[in-house]
Every structure is written in structure tokens, then in C-alpha cells.
Amino acid sequence: MNSPEPVHTAKVTLQVGERQFNTTRENLVRESPFFATLLSENGGHTQQDGSYFVDADGDLFEHILRYLRRGVYPIFYDKLKGHDYALYLALLQEAKYFGIELLQNWLENKNYLQAVKITYTYEGAHDKTENGPPVASLTAPANTEVEWLNIHFRAEKGWICPHEISSHRLDVGKCVMYSRNRGEIQGRYAHYTTREGFIKKCTTTFDNSVCTLSPAILADTESLLPPPYIRDE
Structure with missing residues (x-):
């Protein structure tokens, strides 16, 4: 017959509001005096099905449990809308309720504002096209937005070298002789x-x-709580 599992590593089922969560006692009591007392x-x-009932918002508790499991602080950020401050505030109240001091301090200090950084750079640029307006063809990483500013257009006439030799644009005679000696099509003027x-x-x-909560800090939180209770069988 298998020996009973120590309580501090045993599976725990929580009924939080209308939602049910499965985890371990160790995850719950490591930083939360509320769960250290409850368990x-x-x-x-426990209820008839063996679960513990917690009168809290199940959707918010999903984020609480994710933090307790891995020690990763939550970020609620959307590229278009920015940070979800209402959700941060709601989660702060839950952190206070469960006595999770590190998460509470992190949210109160608004450290999430340091997690997402937006960098703006400006550089001069120009492009040209023949017989029509230029078409934007800039390539950038997925996390970068590109925008043209202070745009103005200028019409001009220039020499086109069929061999795409840049120096020939300024020396038409040299370009003509180069093409003639090779028996190839000569360049031409075009409007840009x-x-x-x-x-x-x-x-x-x-x-x-x-x-990310450092392992050293996470280890320190364990010393602040009572030692795991192991039931005598």
C-alpha cells in the first residue's frame, strides 16, 4: 500500500468563485499566509468533493495562481490599448486579500511600467521612383512601427545607367562610351x-x-511562513 503523500506537496483543489483550480499545497503557502492558515x-x-472553497473572483485568481506557481509578475499590455490599469488595480486587491506581499508591493509601485519599453528614433530618408510617386517599401521587425514624417515630393530628371553603375549617373559621356564599347543598349534620361x-x-x-522573481528572493519568502504541516496518519 502506498504511503500518503506529505501535505506540503499534496494536490489541493480549490473552488474559487465558480471556477476550480488544481495545484499543490507548497505553491499556495509559499508566499500566502491566507493559504498557510486555510490549509x-x-x-x-473541505467541501464534499474534497475541495476548499475560496470566496474570490476566479478569473483574477487565475493570475494569482500563475504567480504563485512560477514567481513571474503579470503584465497586461496591449499594443494598441497600452496597459490594463483596471486589471492591475483589481489584482492588487486580491494580492492584499491573500497576503502576497511581494506581488502587492510590485503592483503598488507600478513596476510593470518598467517592463514594457518604447523607443522612438528619427532619421532622415528619401526614395525615388520613375514615372510616378514613390511607394513605401520599408521593412521593420514585428515590434517596430514605421511612419514617414514631414514628407515632401520633388520632381527631377536623371540619367539611368543600364548597368546600374552609380558613378555613371554623374558622367553621362562615360556611361555612353561604356555601353557603346560593349555593344549594349545605352542609358537614357528619365523623370523621377x-x-x-x-x-x-x-x-x-x-x-x-x-x-521574474529571483530564486534567492523566492527562497527567502519560504522562511517567513510556518513550516509545512504534515499530518500524522
């Missing part, structure tokens, strides 16, 4: 439209170190 010998009573202005690049980066 102690003289703590709360040049677009000039500034390119604004907006790059969004995520600093994972701001959201």
Missing part, C-alpha cells in the same frame, strides 16, 4: 519623383528581468 491542521474545512522626409521608428521591447 493548516486547524484551517478551513523624389520623396524626402523623416522616418519615425517606434520599437516596443519587453524586459523579462522586471517580471
Whole structure:
């Protein structure tokens, strides 16, 4: 017959509001005095199905449990809407209720603002196309938005070298002789439209170190709580 599993590693089922969660006692009591008391010998009573009822918002508790399991602080950020401050505030109240001091301090200090960084850069740019307006063809990483600023267009006439030798644009005679000696088609003049202005690049980066609880700090939280209770069988 298998020996009973120690209580501190045993599976625990929680009924939080209308939702049910499965985890271990160790995850719950490591940082939360609320759960250390609930799961102690003289703590709360289980329901008929063996679960513990917690009167809280199940959707918010999903984020609480994710933090308790891995020690990763939550980020609620959308590229278009920015941070979800209402959700941060609601989660802060839950952190206070469950006595999770590190998470509470992190949310109160708004450290999530340091996790997402937006960098703006500006650089002069121009492009040109023959017989028509320039077409934007800029390539950027997925986390970077590119925008043209202070755009103006200028019409001009220029020499086109069939061999795409840049120096020939300024020395038409040299280009003609080069093509003639090779028996190839000579260059020609063409009308261009040049677009000039500034390119604004907006790059969004995520600093994972701001959201990750260091192992040393996580270990220190264990010493602040009562030792795991192991029931005598």
C-alpha cells in the first residue's frame, strides 16, 4: 500500500468563485499566509468533493495562481490599448486579500511600467521612383512601427545607367562610351519623383528581468511562513 503523500506537496483543489483550480499545497503557502492558515491542521474545512472553497473572483485568481506557481509578475499590455490599469488595480486587491506581499508591493509601485519599453528614433530618408510617386517599401521587425514624417515630393530628371553603375549617373559621356564599347543598349534620361522626409521608428521591447522573481528572493519568502504541516496518519 502506498504511503500518503506529505501535505506540503499534496494536490489541493480549490473552488474559487465558480471556477476550480488544481495545484499543490507548497505553491499556495509559499508566499500566502491566507493559504498557510486555510490549509493548516486547524484551517478551513473541505467541501464534499474534497475541495476548499475560496470566496474570490476566479478569473483574477487565475493570475494569482500563475504567480504563485512560477514567481513571474503579470503584465497586461496591449499594443494598441497600452496597459490594463483596471486589471492591475483589481489584482492588487486580491494580492492584499491573500497576503502576497511581494506581488502587492510590485503592483503598488507600478513596476510593470518598467517592463514594457518604447523607443522612438528619427532619421532622415528619401526614395525615388520613375514615372510616378514613390511607394513605401520599408521593412521593420514585428515590434517596430514605421511612419514617414514631414514628407515632401520633388520632381527631377536623371540619367539611368543600364548597368546600374552609380558613378555613371554623374558622367553621362562615360556611361555612353561604356555601353557603346560593349555593344549594349545605352542609358537614357528619365523623370523621377523624389520623396524626402523623416522616418519615425517606434520599437516596443519587453524586459523579462522586471517580471521574474529571483530564486534567492523566492527562497527567502519560504522562511517567513510556518513550516509545512504534515499530518500524522
